[in-house]
Amino acid sequence: MLEKELSKEKAKSSKQITGAEALILSLLEEGVDTVFGYPGGAIMPIYDALYDYQDKINHILVRHEQGAVHAAQGYARVSDKAGVCFATSGPGATNLVTGIADAQIDSTPLVCITGQVASHLLGTDAFQETDVIGISMPITKWNLQVTKPEDIPAAVARAFYIARSGRPGPVLLDITKDAQFGKLHYKYEKCEKIRSYRPYPKLNMGDVDKAVELINKAKKPFILAGHGVLISGAENELRQFAEKTGIPVAVTLLGLSAIPTDHQLYVGFLGMHGNYGPNIKTNECDLLIAVGMRFDDRVTGDISKYAKQAKVIHIEIDPSEINKIVKADVAVNSDAKEALKALSERVSKASHEKWMQEFRDCKKLEYEKVEQHDLYPGGKGLKMAEVVRLISEKASADAIIVTDVGQHQMVTSRYYNYRKPNTNITSGGLGTMGFALPAAIGAKVGKPGSDVIAIIGDGGFQMTLQELGTINQSKMPVKIVILNNNFLGMVRQWQQLFYEKRYSSVEMINPDFVMIAKGFNIESAKVTERSDIEAAIGKMLDHKGSYLLEVVVEKEENVFPMVPTGASVAEIRLE
Amino acid sequence: MTKQFTVSVFTENKIGLMNRIAIIFTRRRMNIERITVSESEVKGVARITIVVNTTRDAVDKLARQVEKLTEVLKAFVHEDHEVIYQEMALYKMSAKTLSHAAAAKFVKENNARILVEEPEYIVIEKTGTKEETEKLFLELEKYGVLEFARSGRVVVTKPMKELKTYLKELEIELV
Numbered sequence: 001m002l003e004k005e006l007s008k009e010k011a012k013s014s015k016q017i018t019g020a021e022a023l024i025l026s027l028l029e030e031g032v033d034t035v036f037g038y039p040g041g042a043i044m045p046i047y048d049a050l051y052d053y054q055d056k057i058n059h060i061l062v063r064h065e066q067g068a069v070h071a072a073q074g075y076a077r078v079s080d081k082a083g084v085c086f087a088t089s090g091p092g093a094t095n096l097v098t099g100i101a102d103a104q105i106d107s108t109p110l111v112c113i114t115g116q117v118a119s120h121l122l123g124t125d126a127f128q129e130t131d132v133i134g135i136s137m138p139i140t141k142w143n144l145q146v147t148k149p150e151d152i153p154a155a156v157a158r159a160f161y162i163a164r165s166g167r168p169g170p171v172l173l174d175i176t177k178d179a180q181f182g183k184l185h186y187k188y189e190k191c192e193k194i195r196s197y198r199p200y201p202k203l204n205m206g207d208v209d210k211a212v213e214l215i216n217k218a219k220k221p222f223i224l225a226g227h228g229v230l231i232s233g234a235e236n237e238l239r240q241f242a243e244k245t246g247i248p249v250a251v252t253l254l255g256l257s258a259i260p261t262d263h264q265l266y267v268g269f270l271g272m273h274g275n276y277g278p279n280i281k282t283n284e285c286d287l288l289i290a291v292g293m294r295f296d297d298r299v300t301g302d303i304s305k306y307a308k309q310a311k312v313i314h315i316e317i318d319p320s321e322i323n324k325i326v327k328a329d330v331a332v333n334s335d336a337k338e339a340l341k342a343l344s345e346r347v348s349k350a351s352h353e354k355w356m357q358e359f360r361d362c363k364k365l366e367y368e369k370v371e372q373h374d375l376y377p378g379g380k381g382l383k384m385a386e387v388v389r390l391i392s393e394k395a396s397a398d399a400i401i402v403t404d405v406g407q408h409q410m411v412t413s414r415y416y417n418y419r420k421p422n423t424n425i426t427s428g429g430l431g432t433m434g435f436a437l438p439a440a441i442g443a444k445v446g447k448p449g450s451d452v453i454a455i456i457g458d459g460g461f462q463m464t465l466q467e468l469g470t471i472n473q474s475k476m477p478v479k480i481v482i483l484n485n486n487f488l489g490m491v492r493q494w495q496q497l498f499y500e501k502r503y504s505s506v507e508m509i510n511p512d513f514v515m516i517a518k519g520f521n522i523e524s525a526k527v528t529e530r531s532d533i534e535a536a537i538g539k540m541l542d543h544k545g546s547y548l549l550e551v552v553v554e555k556e557e558n559v560f561p562m563v564p565t566g567a568s569v570a571e572i573r574l575e
Numbered sequence: 576m577t578k579q580f581t582v583s584v585f586t587e588n589k590i591g592l593m594n595r596i597a598i599i600f601t602r603r604r605m606n607i608e609r610i611t612v613s614e615s616e617v618k619g620v621a622r623i624t625i626v627v628n629t630t631r632d633a634v635d636k637l638a639r640q641v642e643k644l645t646e647v648l649k650a651f652v653h654e655d656h657e658v659i660y661q662e663m664a665l666y667k668m669s670a671k672t673l674s675h676a677a678a679a680k681f682v683k684e685n686n687a688r689i690l691v692e693e694p695e696y697i698v699i700e701k702t703g704t705k706e707e708t709e710k711l712f713l714e715l716e717k718y719g720v721l722e723f724a725r726s727g728r729v730v731v732t733k734p735m736k737e738l739k740t741y742l743k744e745l746e747i748e749l750v
Binding site for chain 2: 133134137138141194195197318319320324
């Protein structure tokens with residue numbers, strides 16, 4: 001009580017606070033409840049200020065700054081908030097780079113705060129000095145170096161506004177140590193407008209009318225739903241639009257969970273390892289309706305042979321994406337939710353039963369040729385798909401699935417039944433191995449009420465396995481499934497198919513993962529037999545705390561279907 | 576088909592902006608031929624004029640990437656016939672090799688002027704297109720050019736729509 005009184009007195013008498021404290025207060029103004037970070041010399045004043053606000057801000061101490069940034073990504077992807085991370089100057093800041101680049105290409109809102117050497121030392125090669133502004137320029141939506149304490153509140157306000165608005169992305173604030181130490185009269189004003197920045201383009205009704213005309217005329221229309229649908233919270237609008245028009249919907253890797261996989265109009269997942277029908281039919285439809293997606297090369301294959309027969313409607317908030325890869329006949333430069341709502345109100349009710357049947361026929365063929373052998377294999381070795389199928393059957397509908405990068409990621413994307421929005425967290429654009437474990441921690445913090453299950457390969461797991469320490473310390477109950485084939489499976493698959501089976505540096509001599517988990521106080525088990533897998537998954541899901549389940553899978557399993565690099569989507573291989 | 580384009584970027588005058596814009600060009604392997612930075616007619620708004628040789632498609636995509644930068648207000652792309660442009664060149668000549676009379680002759684013929692005349696050297700200034708300043712350079716080269724420097728392009732556009740009108744359309748507040 002006395003202490004509180006004293007601090008109130010102190011606040012009254014001095015009025016000025018440090019830049020570091022102003023930063024913490026500004027974060028609170030923006031509704032920040034969690035920070036992922038790692039302290040060090042140049043950010044010590046901020047950590048010192050944080051000490052007084054431990055009841056308001058939960059700081060998750062990671063084991064490497066890459067873990068902090070991926071955790072912040074996981075947090076942002078499930079919570080509709082920007083993920084926040086702290087790192088010190090020099091190596092602390094450079095360790096963030098991979099995650100920032102990942103967030104940039106996958107449109108994830110982050111506010112990264114890095115400490116920096118005192119401003120008089122800038123440019124002198126001082127201890128732990130790195131030009132993090134220069135380094136992060138091409139991989140951030142915006143960044144700023146702050147050298148004066150009085151500039152901190154406005155910089156934070158701007159950072160959150162830019163990170164979250166329009167097409168979201170990562171921003172970085174680099175704050176010199178003297179700005180953290182220095183004093184200011186604190187006053188916070190939220191940023192709601194920047195004159196040179198237009199995050200929400202006005203929906204042009206002329207474009208909507210043109211799109212409606214194409215949609216009403218189309219005989220074989222096809223919706224490609226991307227991450228933009230989830231970012232704008234347009235899942236209902238997408239469903240209403242599809243249901244009214246009877247148009248089949250496929251999703252991109254990051255669009256997974258934008259529509260439930262058991263929806264009657266859902267036809268599958270697009271791209272290199274996507275489903276057969278969506279790829280083949282891309283080159284047979286007469287109208288492509290792309291919503292919040294950017295025609296990544298993994299989706300399009302050979303662009304010169306991509307959907308040439310079709311008219312294209314591109315609904316996209318970022319004008320630089322329009323006509324970047326695929327020329328749009330009608331471009332609707334707008335937020336997905338707003339555009340889909342306007343379209344739904346204006347399009348005629350329709351059904352395309354015959355066209356839908358073509359997708360179902362493709363699905364049947366894919367099931368017979370590929371899926372049944374993946375899901376219900378008869379051979380000795382366990383297959384990734386059957387493990388994913390069992391997880392999918394046993395996990396609750398709102399469980400969040402976090403995948404790493406490689407074969408297990410493609411298998412999970414193909415076979416997991418996503419039922420609720422934002423239950424798929426993966427590194428799509430950058431393809432960052434090591435993403436899943438820290439991202440799962442962040443996802444659990446962002447949505448503590450949901451189970452979080454990370455499905456990771458043995459290679460990717462070893463890139464950030466030190467974050468088991470974070471799980472141990474923060475007591476975040478995360479389920480980890482390692483699909484272990486003792487190979488860098490995707491690279492091995494390519495070497496088999498395209499490099500005459502010359503297996504160059506792809507075999508992994510792995511540690512005992514169960515022992516490693518034990519060292520971090522995490523319950524664990526290893527399964528090698530089909531007869532044990534179902535019970536093992538059940539046990540993992542029922543376990544209250546964190547759990548690591550290592551599943552030894554077939555060593556040389558390939559993921560099919562596959563569109564080989566440089567081939568057209570129509571040339572998708574089933575085997 | 577490759578052509579010469581002028582990209583005029585109107586930006587907030589903030590530190591590091593040139594770097595941000597340059598990165599967009601280098602990432603797409605586009606060489607900046609000439610670059611000029613100056614104030615524009617709108618207070619607080621800088622004008623960056625960049626000349627590139629590339630295709631229409633590439634330069635249009637590039638302009639949209641530039642416009643995506645938070646601090647950029649607008650980027651325009653123009654072909655040479657849509658703009659009025661000048662570049663300035665300075666030629667430092669040795670007074671020993673180029674007499675005053677000869678210098679005066681070049682100046683008159685090329686619509687240039689003598690900027691500085693010292694016992695040891697003469698500095699000639701010529702404003703014009705790159706071809707015009709190049710032509711004078713080739714003529715003076717015979718007398719030994721001690722130093723030569725040419726500025727980036729200074730451009731105004733032919734269309735009568737001013738920046739302010741564009742900004743108003745975009746609902747950008749003018750200070």
